[in-house]
Amino acid sequence: MSERVYNVLFLCTGNSARSILAESILSREGQGRFRAFSAGSQPKGEVHPFAISLLKKMNHPVEELRSKNWDEFAADGAPVMDFVFTVCDNAANEVCPVWPGQPMSAHWGLPDPAAVEGSEAERHLAFADTYRMLANRISIFASLPMKSLDRLSLQQRLSEIGRNFTQTA
Structure with missing residues (x-):
């Protein structure tokens, strides 16, 4: 019997960097167990070139x-989401989208690497740091024993990932 495949949506405001990186990481990390998607409440319309370069x-x-609008995933015929994670950063006073419905959700806020100013090397480093932090969180998420956790325990674990694995190496 094959294991269930979970749909996961990563949301951010612009859907050009953080949510795109998360979608790509989970697509590889959770292959066969998760289907990853990303969207934004106010999509930029293009993926940031530094995100493409790093990926x-x-x-x-x-x-x-x-880069796409989150409305695509609220439309009839869209995949039903099992998990929704916001990856925007409250500290930057961004508006984080709230996903309606019944999916498990958590806030995994990260600074926006696309907003970093400085040399090209400093900007690339910001994207690499964001990738690393997302990869840490997603690795932990993908290794959770989904079948053996009740909904409340799973929700607690998802929230802990966002709180406890912000700056881990």
């Missing part, structure tokens, strides 16, 4: 990535 460097496919 290529990390051997992620980038051809299908695009």
Whole structure:
């Protein structure tokens, strides 16, 4: 008997960097167990070039990535989400979208690497740091024993991932 595949949506305001990175990481990390998607409440319309560059460097496919509005996932016929994670950063006073419905959700806020100013190397480093933090969280999430956790325990674990694994190496 095959294991259930869970749909996961990563939300951010612009859907050009953090949520795109998360979608790519989970697509690889959770292959066969999770289907990853990303969207934004106010999508930029294009994926940030530094995100594309980093994902290529990390051997992620980038051809299908695009910045899209979260309305696509609320429309009839859209995949039903099991999990929704917001990855926008409250500290930057961004408006984090709230996803309606019944999916498990958690806030995994991260600073926006696209907002970093400085040299090109400093900006690339911000994207690499964001990738690392997301990879840590997603690795923990993907290893959770979904079948053996009740809904409340699972919700607690999802929230802990956002709180406790912000700056881990």
